[in-house]
Amino acid sequence: MEFNIKLIFSGIAIALAIIGFVPYIALILRGQVKPHVFSWMIWGITTTIIFFAQLEAEGGMGAWPIGLSGVITIFIAILAYMKRGDATITRLDWGFLGVALASLPLWYMTNDPLWTVVILTTVDIIGFGPTFQKAYRRPFEDSRIFFMIMILRNACSVVALEAYSVTTVLFPFCLAVGFLILLVILQHRRIVLSQQVA
Secondary structure, three states, rough: HHHHHHHHHHHHHHHHHHHHHHHHHHHHHOOOOOOHHHHHHHHHHHHHHHHHHHHHHOOHHHHHHHHHHHHHHHHHHHHHOOOOOOOOOOOHHHOOOOOHHHHHHHHHHHOOOOHHHHHHHHHHHHHHHOOOHHHOOHHHHHOOOHHHHHHHHHHHHHHHHOOOOOHOOOOOHHHHHHHHHHHHHHHHHHHHHHHHOO
């Protein structure tokens, strides 16, 4: 019974990832959503590595949605670059990217899935920096629905995990919190800018 519930939540998380990512990619291709290439590049690298760390820590089928997201996130980073989604790269953005990339060798030196996940989750949170900044400046260039779906996806991923530990739970939990903060920034700034126009 426990296995079936885990499988169901893993399936829901994978379905939510597809439901979230497919329209988001379509919006990028139409030029309606302009993701920040640095954030998506950082997220793609870290998500893929964390997927393997979760498998090593016996996360089982709960890690599958993270693996799928890693592949799709790298694809979105490539699309963001090709479509020049957000061509405005600030010094602070370069700083976020520099810190994130400088941290990546640390995961390689640790031969422990826990430290790999802690370091890469930190890098992933740093990856939110350029997108938080962009969301504040141009809140109408991203999809709130996508980030709502990703919060639900991460919650389902946690429920689907076969083993609960800091190693398996930290990444999807922090990602959900990051998406929630992003959603709040987008919503707040849309309200503020709409009131300024009116």
